Amino acid sequence: METYPVRVTARLDEPLSRGLWIVKPILALPHYFLLAFLWMAFVVLTAVAFFAILFTGRYPRSIFAFNLGVLRWSWRVTYYSFGALGTDRYPPFSLQAEPGYPATLDIAFPEQLSRGLVLVKWWLLAIPHYVIVALFTSGSLVSWDNGVARTIDLGGVIGILVIIAAITLLFTGRYPRGLFDLVTGMNRWALRVAAYAALMTDAYPPFRLDQGGEDRPGEFAPVPHDGHDGHVRHTGSSIAALSIGAVLVLGALATAVGGAGLALARGDDGYVSSPVRTVTTSGYALTSEEFVVDRPGSAFLRDLVGTVRVRAVAVDQPLFVGIARQRDLDEYLRGVAHDRLPSRGVLPGGPPPTPPGVQQIWAAQSDGTLTWTVQPGDWAFVIMNEDGGAGVDASVAVAATLPSLRALTAGTLAAAAVLLLLGAGLIVAGLRLVTVEHPVSAP
Known part of the structure; x- marks a missing residue:
């Protein structure tokens, strides 16, 4: 059979x-x-x-x-x-x-x-x-x-x-x-x-x-069995070394994948960018959530984030992109119909008093692609039609240079290499710690 x-x-x-x-x-x-x-x-x-x-x-x-x-x-x-x-x-x-x-x-x-x-x-x-x-x-x-x-x-x-x-x-x-x-x-x-x-x-x-x-x-x-008809037996120390070594090797591979992802995240323009997202509103402006940069941590955050870029593209009309202190932006948009991202519905109101480019409140502004260096304060971005008209429809992506990314990538890959070497060493040791039991010959 x-x-x-x-x-x-x-x-x-x-x-x-x-x-x-x-x-x-x-x-x-x-x-x-x-x-x-x-x-x-x-x-x-x-x-x-x-x-x-x-x-x-x-x-x-x-x-x-x-x-x-x-x-x-x-x-x-x-x-x-x-x-x-x-x-x-x-x-x-x-x-x-x-x-x-x-x-x-x-x-x-x-x-x-x-x-x-x-x-x-x-x-x-x-x-x-x-x-x-x-x-x-x-x-x-x-x-x-x-x-x-x-x-x-x-x-x-x-x-x-x-x-x-x-x-x-x-x-x-x-x-x-x-x-x-x-x-x-x-x-x-x-x-x-x-x-x-x-x-x-x-x-x-x-x-x-x-x-x-x-x-x-x-x-x-x-x-x-081995070449002398001995039975291979794994001891407790061998099993422990192999198991710990395997965990380290798998951890090294996961860390290396993370490091490679960090290395590939930066584009040819030097920025790490979010996916492009389409945003629309029937109002006159789209604003971001408020983000606060404390003065004691602003230098660290500036070194960590680097230059921030907001790129907004519209098909049919020019756009205005600006960043201002939250209180100044709130004052400008008081009584103006606008939406805040993520969309919560249009706040009721009328048109803005002036086109956005006329205002003097902007820390940075552009007609589509804005760059800004992190500064302490309470900030918010806004996207509007350049003429201040209603109905904003734009494709938006946020990016940053992240100067510390190279060091983080190098550190991650170095850690992966260390884990891999340690894991491989433990696996080799575990395979060498096996015992070979030879059968007893009959007299």
């Missing part, structure tokens, strides 16, 4: 407690917490394995042992909690094989892997399986309440079947065998796909629902 190099077994522990399943998600919280860090390490080490396979055709044995351990740990916790509810035995905190536990997972170590297949199997070739596994493991009920979407996560087909099994267990004390076989088969499918996506085998997962607790029989060599 054809076998697959991923072996998933499960034994239904009977009798099961009628009500323990209600609190199992709480009891499993320590596992979920630790697995969050272990899965970060899993992702980072799988990326390392990707390049190792690409250049050497081999999956590093110490990485294979760790990733297999994370999958084993996850499968045991899944089986205990709402992935199956197949046992009341608390899962061990271990990456190692636990033959006595009712849920086991083994993956045959591949001596050689395809260098070309590694480029496509984890994303392109696995897409059909991803669709099926998504149906098995994820799904939600969505309802709408006054325009607000409310969802209930049901955990896909597996989650629904396990809930049915839990209710049956509550009232009868028995776990329906047919449901158990079906749930185990779906979990087996998902674990096969996980191993394939993690590059741990080149054997394509079968489109076959192998139900029941026992996997297909056949020759199987599950445990990774």
Whole structure:
């Protein structure tokens, strides 16, 4: 009979407690917490394995042992909690094989892997399986309440079947065998796909629902070993180093992305600009919210923000853009129909007493593009038609030079480099801290 190099077994522990399943998600919280860090390490080490396979055709044995351990740990916790509810035995905190536990997972170590297949199997070739596994493991009920979407996560087909099994267990004390076989088969499918996506085998997962607790029989060599037939074992210090290193590497990547975003935010004109926004009013003016610059902090803010630019463009008529102290602007617009951004509706009134350009209240003004250096005071921007007429329609963008952005970008990228070096160092140390257990030869 054809076998697959991923072996998933499960034994239904009977009798099961009628009500323990209600609190199992709480009891499993320590596992979920630790697995969050272990899965970060899993992702980072799988990326390392990707390049190792690409250049050497081999999956590093110490990485294979760790990733297999994370999958084993996850499968045991899944089986205990709402992935199956197949046992009341608390899962061990271990990456190692636990033959006595009712849920086991083994993956045959591949001596050689395809260098070309590694480029496509984890994303392109696995897409059909991803669709099926998504149906098995994820799904939600969505309802709408006054325009607000409310969802209930049901955990896909597996989650629904396990809930049915839990209710049956509550009232009868028995776990329906047919449901158990079906749930185990779906979990087996998902674990096969996980191993394939993690590059741990080149054997394509079968489109076959192998139900029941026992996997297909056949020759199987599950445990990774070194060149002297020793079994690779990760110690607590190795696991801690790999997990912390992975967190640092992922943090470095996130920091680097942020630094790159800062570097790309500045345009060729030297400004960091907001998106262009269209603003309209049927009144005679559009004003910004008041912003206050305190005198003690004005120098710092000026160094931080630099030069501010407000650009307003209209299609059919010239515009006026100005900045003035709030009290002066309020006095000018007293009794004038105008709107304040964000739009709150036009305040009632009539036309302005004079066109805006005649006024002497402006700290800076322009016919479309205004630049201003931050000064202490209470300020507000205004956009009007140049002739003071009604109906303002403009495309507006606000920008600033942000002189400190270069230093911030450099600091962010430097921090990313430091985090990456520290993380890589811990990962290398963690892989070197593994122990190799040699089998004892019979006398």
